[in-house]
Amino acid sequence: SNLRGAGSAKLGLTGDSQIMAELGDEDHALRQYFYSESTLRLFCEICCRSDVKSIALMSAPSIFCRLPREVRETKAWLLEFDRRWEDGNARFVFFDFRAPVEALPAHLLGACDLIIADPPFIDVRTLEQYGRSIQALQSEQPRLLLTTASDNEQWVASELGAFAKAFVPKASAAWAELGRFRLFSTFR
Template structure:
């Protein structure tokens, strides 16, 4: 008997699905290679949400509002840190770099796809809330965070990171059910502004800050 007869075989559908998966992976790698070859193309990349990482991108109106808040509250020569909200990075960077303001934006994110934005990218795992470069401590005029999971552990550890980075203003976007935790851990107040997502989520989301964020948007 031929040993090959005992080897497992894939169905036509499974084989086709695997081919599609590998082709998609190759397309993404080709994009990353192209971005690394041409720095100017980095801002043109649009990554898909990775639901396994609890990623849900903001809709355009929310991005526009948060970019406006960030631009208005970070002083010239100031710095903003974006924690676990990569959908904001490119719009904020474009707005800031449209003028000679000297403002800087840093993305702290677990998803290593966004390392194409280095040196403005720092790998971040909320399970190690202070495993960050020493020079980032208390160096950001504004910290904007969107913890990936609606759990007490996640908001507690993200709050620890926020306190490590912040020297002034703070904005947190998270589920409305986390209100008590946000207020207790960071002494933030609920805003009228409500962040929305491209794909409607079952959980209601809210925004919290330690300054009058709504006044900026009026």
């Protein structure tokens, strides 16, 4: 699988102003920061691939809102702590990374062939908790994209089998501008 995807030219992506209206303001108390347009474009290209059947977007509402409506309504699930995206969204799943894996919906267990995770904290304990949920959600041939600090590279490689990519995701978080933010992937 190629990480680059199909290109964004004909994806029918939602317009920037509508995205921002849907997203509203970041909630920094929840450690919530939204991705830049170039980063959203890459994630959307991957989500829109025809070989992707079921997507778990863990703590990644900006990606969910940026996806074309058809993908949001048929393939993507937003697993999110912030309930403001719940109202009128049948694809919203309340997700507290501290909750046991058993709290995840049964219909998603073992069903997701693409998981994109953006943990709110960069410590190993948080990554371990996300890792348990990722393992429970993933299908037999899963693909994982994870954003976290470069400091976690060794843990991510050994525990999740994901490796740093050349693409550096951009986000509004101040520390993301310091060059510490990385994209890790289990596929090319």
